[in-house]
Amino acid sequence: MRLQQCPVTGRLIFPPRPVNPWSPRDKALWTTVSSTGTIWSVIAPHPPLMLDFTDLAPYNAIVVALDADPTIRLVGNLVPEAGAAINAIAYEEIEIGEAVQVVFERINDEIPLPRWVRRMR
């Protein structure tokens, strides 16, 4: 997994943006980071929702705090394995603080969507 990083301060940047907030005249670089983290929050959306999500509801959505920098948080979904549906694990079974790791689901030729699976600490 690659994120933007300030070349001067070393701080990670997310979501990505055109100008580096920590040193605006120095362009952010893309760097590979450890793709592990812990669950910071979790919800289960129910309808009314956009059509594609209505069929999956209730599904889980999580915020993951990265181990590399816990103030960097990514939104995603907890799945039992890569490619599984985002409603496969129920909201009630998910705890804040659980250790997770990224997996990528290739939804088309261009976009690999990050999802998260549980991992042993």
Added chain:
Amino acid sequence: MIKDKTAIVGIGQTAFGKKLPESELELACTAVLNALDDAGIDRAELDGLASYTQESNSEVELARNLGLGDITYFSQVGYGGGAGPGVIGNLAMAVATGQCRVGVAWRSRKRASGAVRRPWSKSSSSLQEEIAVNYTRPFGVIRPVDEIALLARRYMHEYGATREHLANVALAQRKYANNNPNAQMFAKTLSREDYMNARWISQPLCLFDNCLETDGALAAVIVSAEHARDCRQRPVLIHAWAQGFHSQHQTMQNFFCDDPLRGPSWVAARQLYRQSDIQARDIDVAQIYDAFTPLIPLSLEGYGFCARGEGAAFTENGNLELGGKLPVNTSGGGLSEAYVHGFNLLTEGVRQLRGTARNQVPGAASCLVTAGEGVPTGALILRR
């Protein structure tokens, strides 16, 4: 500083409801005329206009339809529910500095008629115009309620807050609405059991954690404190106002920053109290932006009514109700009176300080009015 230099001398509104027959423009015009009548000011004197960027009626259309004269000041503030006190504050600055003499702020919407498309219902191509939503919406975090639910769930985890606390907010405000004939929920009571059994919208938030959908419009008239002495109503002074958002704030998605539970309210509050002779401990009644119940405990902390993490406990023992520590959203607020981007919180604040509220706080002399937590925000301290 514009401390006490301007006053709100007129308030006006339309009916609140679903599928009102009038257009948003007609509703806006009615609210403005009602506010001017309330102030006893002829529309020919109006020369300043202010509203929200999300308002669909332009100043020009309003002026052409109301037959207004020369307008010398107009401005809009962005960020939806974060705008209200900023709209009022900017207009007050314009009046205080002589850019206009009689200013009117307004907000009109027909949200309950589906007249306006929600940003989250846009197609994928238009979503790509914004950056951060590309990192939330593909994962099903689509609506404002999903974004606030993520913060709420974390808040509950960190501080031991429960659904009982959120119910305290919803029930207190419904009780106020049940005594306010203008409230959409006037005739509908809400029990704790109703709350606990309600359908989920975005767990851990249920139906009653969400504001209403409303057709309606409101307006307020602002003049100088000196001018206010000649008006029909007891003036309500704009004592202090502030806007704010913190470093790396992300609108509605404040998990993309260092300390998500310390939101924009904290910045607005610091700036507000810096200018104000009235501090949190002195405030008699508060109108706190409430698109969702969790915004109340978060804002109570931000505006210094309790320490960080104590906002949920503050809702206990009827503290938000009449006779409690801090009566909050005494008209029913966005949850139970009407949801018009918080403009009804301002008008209720004015009524409290006039002494004419349906749920009057005895002797109320100061009122805090806030915009939304979780978005670039603002706040006002009003006084008699």
